[in-house]
Amino acid sequence: MRDSHRFIPSLQINIYPLGERALVLDPTPEATLSWAVQSKLCWIAEQLRQLPIVEEATPGMNNLTIVVRETRQLKAMQARLAELWQSAPTETLERRTIEIPVSYGGEAGPDLISVAQFHHLSPKEVIKRHSQASYQVFFIGFQPGFAYLEGLPKCLHTPRLATPRLTIPAGSVGIGGEQTGIYPLASPGGWQIIGQTQLALFDPTSDDSCLLKPGDRVRFTPVEIAL
Amino acid sequence: MIRLDRVNGLASIQDLGRPGQGHLGIPRGGAMDSFSLILANRLLGNVDNAPAIELACGSYEITFESSSWVALCGATFEARIESEIKGKEDDRPLWHGWRGRVNPGERLTIKGPRQGVWGYLAVLGGIEIPKVLGGHGTFLAGHFGGHQGRQLASGDILNLSSHTETNFSRPVGAVHRANDGILRALPGPEMSQFSDQDRKAFWHGHWTVSPQNDRMGVRLTGESLNSAKHLSLRSHAVLPGVVQVPPSGQPIVLQADAQTSGGYPRMAMVIEADHWKLAQARAGQAIRFQHVSPNQVEDANLEWQHYFYRLARAMDGS
Numbered sequence: 001m002r003d004s005h006r007f008i009p010s011l012q013i014n015i016y017p018l019g020e021r022a023l024v025l026d027p028t029p030e031a032t033l034s035w036a037v038q039s040k041l042c043w044i045a046e047q048l049r050q051l052p053i054v055e056e057a058t059p060g061m062n063n064l065t066i067v068v069r070e071t072r073q074l075k076a077m078q079a080r081l082a083e084l085w086q087s088a089p090t091e092t093l094e095r096r097t098i099e100i101p102v103s104y105g106g107e108a109g110p111d112l113i114s115v116a117q118f119h120h121l122s123p124k125e126v127i128k129r130h131s132q133a134s135y136q137v138f139f140i141g142f143q144p145g146f147a148y149l150e151g152l153p154k155c156l157h158t159p160r161l162a163t164p165r166l167t168i169p170a171g172s173v174g175i176g177g178e179q180t181g182i183y184p185l186a187s188p189g190g191w192q193i194i195g196q197t198q199l200a201l202f203d204p205t206s207d208d209s210c211l212l213k214p215g216d217r218v219r220f221t222p223v224e225i226a227l
Numbered sequence: 228m229i230r231l232d233r234v235n236g237l238a239s240i241q242d243l244g245r246p247g248q249g250h251l252g253i254p255r256g257g258a259m260d261s262f263s264l265i266l267a268n269r270l271l272g273n274v275d276n277a278p279a280i281e282l283a284c285g286s287y288e289i290t291f292e293s294s295s296w297v298a299l300c301g302a303t304f305e306a307r308i309e310s311e312i313k314g315k316e317d318d319r320p321l322w323h324g325w326r327g328r329v330n331p332g333e334r335l336t337i338k339g340p341r342q343g344v345w346g347y348l349a350v351l352g353g354i355e356i357p358k359v360l361g362g363h364g365t366f367l368a369g370h371f372g373g374h375q376g377r378q379l380a381s382g383d384i385l386n387l388s389s390h391t392e393t394n395f396s397r398p399v400g401a402v403h404r405a406n407d408g409i410l411r412a413l414p415g416p417e418m419s420q421f422s423d424q425d426r427k428a429f430w431h432g433h434w435t436v437s438p439q440n441d442r443m444g445v446r447l448t449g450e451s452l453n454s455a456k457h458l459s460l461r462s463h464a465v466l467p468g469v470v471q472v473p474p475s476g477q478p479i480v481l482q483a484d485a486q487t488s489g490g491y492p493r494m495a496m497v498i499e500a501d502h503w504k505l506a507q508a509r510a511g512q513a514i515r516f517q518h519v520s521p522n523q524v525e526d527a528n529l530e531w532q533h534y535f536y537r538l539a540r541a542m543d544g545s
Contacts, residue, residue: 016416017413017416018415018416018466018469018493018496019413019415019466019468019469019496019497019498019499020413020496020498020499020521020524021499022466024416024463024464033461045250049247049250055246055247056246056247056248056249056250056464056466057250058249058250058464058487058488059250059464060461060462060463060464060488061461061462061463062461063461063463063464064464065249065463065464065466067246067466071521071524071525071528139250139462139488140250140251140252141249141250141252141462141464141486141487141488142252142486142487142488143252143368143369143486144251144252144253144366144369145251145252146252148462148488184252185368185369185370186370187368202252202369204359204360204369204371204372204376205359209251209253209360210251210252
């Protein structure tokens with residue numbers, strides 16, 4: 001992410017329970033998202049997943065939820081989290097760059113034209129801006145293999161559809177508000193669909209089921225443009 | 228081997244889910260009422276996590292190719308075991324919550340339910356199904372797990388895990404716990420950001436299960452919790468049992484197949500001992516939330532332990 005976010009001012013952290021077996025680690029809200037914070041959280045999650053008492057360690061957008069196997073383990077976990085936060089490095093993740101080949105417009109991207117009209121841009125200009133930007137995976141959630149990407153240029157922020165579609169094909173590339181992303185599975189959805197990729201974002205038959213991982217940089221490469 | 232001659236309802240293979248993979252976006256999944264699945268498995272001496280058939284309302288006909296034992300728990304379906312062989316009059320009920328023997332060629336017919344939503348048909352040894360990503364259950368929205376990643380259909384054939392012949396000497400059954408519709412809950416992280424009026428409405432109001440409910444979540448209707456309009460959060464992990472309040476002010480309680488992340492305020496968290504109650508509540512049924520302390524959560528978990536302990540005692544030597 002932006003290098004200016006690399007330094008974490010002495011952040012206060014907040015640890016609170018979520019129900020009987022979960023804790024949330026929430027570095028007290030900063031105005032802007034921080035990759036350094038996320039990087040620390042991903043590192044902590046990795047460490048925690050090795051522990052037998054941890055059932056789940058799931059990062060969100062600059063926060064982390066930990067589920068322990070038994071309620072009585074919450075107290076020890078609380079102390080552990082505070083320690084881990086102190087010792088967690090900020091730059092740990094492998095920074096791969098993943099190219100996502102995209103067919104923009106036409107049947108693959110039924111909303112490309114309306115997105116262009118909304119911004120008073122040509123469809124070509126939308127494609128150019130969407131594919132020239134560099135994105136970073138903050139975390140995987142919502143659906144298997146779905147990546148929360150940071151980095152959609154402001155000039156492409158577009159409201160969601162007034163009426164969500166009942167089904168969107170797997171591989172659809174869309175814009176929803178300030179976010180862009182790829183639907184790994186066929187599903188209902190309210191994002192503006194501008195293109196489609198043939199890459200499998202999620203493969204349940206593989207142990208390494210998700211194509212994208214937190215920290216990855218993502219670039220969309222136009223392979224086909226239908227206007 | 229069993230043959231599903233007729234499937235006229237939503238049926239899928241389920242076990243106890245795939246916990247621990249939220250960071251890959253994979254929901255916990257598994258049985259909507261895990262206690263009933265465990266009960267059905269224990270009646271047959273199976274492991275708790277043995278894959279079984281989860282049934283929702285409708286009717287089903289299943290033929291057994293070989294002898295086995297079955298147990299049907301959860302929602303109260305009516306079930307009968309009938310012989311397909313002409314002249315052999317051996318039609319008998321399979322009682323809800325009891326185990327029963329089935330002989331080769333016999334057919335199990337199931338219809339209902341009279342009460343509840345989800346039933347669990349467990350078979351001696353469990354259904355043989357490959358594990359996908361650490362679980363046997365079907366994740367319907369993701370098209371993986373279970374039988375070909377989909378709901379069961381007429382004509383499907385399922386294999387049963389091999390097992391050593393049991394010598395169950397007598398029938399054994401269990402009384403299901405009553406569903407009072409009271410969901411015990413702990414306050415959620417954003418509870419304090421709601422107005423006094425909203426908090427009061429949440430804990431003391433009467434909620435109704437709306438028709439909009441599925442394996443992902445149950446939408447409740449009641450007095451609108453208006454503070455939700457002004458609360459927006461960064462996306463965070465969510466779990467089954469989380470009570471989210473979207474801007475509409477009508478709470479959604481997340482269920483087994485819930486997506487792994489969300490951004491709505493977390494009003495409360497239904498305790499795990501009571502997840503089944505909401506799953507088994509039908510559209511139109513009344514629900515109330517009851518504020519409990521962490522100590523009461525422990526008591527609620529103990530109640531379940533005692534229930535299964537009593538079952539084990541009753542089954543001793545059976």
